[in-house]
Amino acid sequence: MSVDLEREPKKTVFRRILIVCRGNICRSPTAQYLFQRRTNMRGLEVSSAGLNAVVGSPMDATAMQLLSEKDGVDGSTHRAHQLVTSMLLGADLVICMEKNHIDEMTEFAPEARGKIHLLGKWTDGRDIPDPYRRRRPVFERTHEMIVRGVESWMRYL
Template sequence: MFDSVLVVCAGNICRSPTAEYVLKSKLQNKGVTVTSAGLTALEGKPADATAQHIAEQHGINMAEHRGQQINSALVQHNSVILVMEQRHLTDLCTRYPQARGKTFLLGKWLNDTEIPDPYRQSLEAFTHVYELIDSACSAWQKYL
């Protein structure tokens, strides 16, 4: 099926790294490479501390993550690109027309649910976003 997945959000410190590591966990031993990037990435920054804390509570370690900016090579070299919001999909496909046809909402299989940005919000907001990401990644599992 697909051999590589790129997960994209805005800053690449909350949602996309969480989805990257959740997908890696769910796709272990399937030969699928999962990475993440941001449309306006905080390059070199670790995942948000609250996002890391919640992921750790679910057995997922994101300590190695460092934010990276999306670029044409990442778009070209990934089979599927998953984004958090419709505006990310529009922006990505405008910047990189080659992304059309392989870019989808992470929440596609959850009635096209968008994943809201929890950055600088409450622990409850981060928990809600983690649960949405986990559900969306589970829904993608059978397609990847």
């Protein structure tokens, strides 16, 4: 009896994905919502946090507006969370925006190093710059980079 691999459900080792940036109000929530939208039928848990989160704050208005305009996603319920060690240890995969984020997370949770990766790992491996307090064109460029990064991860999830 042959197995039709196209019809078999996709299995993954990643069930809990954590997205990390600096303040958890621009980049990581944008990536979180895009991952959630793309994986919503797969039973994955996607969350986000910031290394220096603006705890309890909503998404930056420009980031939220772009998410709505370009992707049809409502980010109005987002509230920023501070990254804590238990989040790193509880995640199966940690995706961050900058190489220095990897260094910072590894410093306080060295045992998590193997599961921390850049969002741009499968594209150009470059950092995704922080658009916070910048003009809309910077947010637009950052948003495009996040979309490409999310898309590049989909084959592995």
